[in-house]
Amino acid sequence: MQLRIKEVSKSQGISITKLAELVGITQPNMSNIANGKTSPSLDLLERIAAALGVPVPELFAPQPTNTITCPYCGKLIKVEKGE
Template identity: 50%
Template sequence: MDLRIKEVIKERGMTITELADKMGINRVNLSNMVNGNPTVETLNKIADAIGCPVTELFEQPKKDALTINCPHCGKSINIKIE
């Protein structure tokens, strides 16, 4: 399963540097965590700092081609074409 940590950070209007500051670590360490194989504990810390459920950090299977995520709040938007 793919991680979408960088996408969620961007959707929340944050940068890697801001998130690292909020977590009390430096940007390089956070980047290494995100680009490596983060532990469950690390994922929980990242989710807490971002303010989202840890499940949001994982790529979800596409249910419907007419569903997109809002780039501002991250909520799903269903699009109906008539």
């Protein structure tokens, strides 16, 4: 799952350290989430979105229309139209 936490927080002028403080988690934990090393719970996503003043869907990176996400490994798979 690719999140846009870094991008959104930067656009809001909020550092990852400050965001962690607002959300109530440690800075290393927030960095791991922002870097895609840890997947946050829905509750935590809602708290992050609230701290940034955005709806939860805005935290997700848009997915190209010709791709699907593998449910096992999370990688994007390009889908091409067959003939």
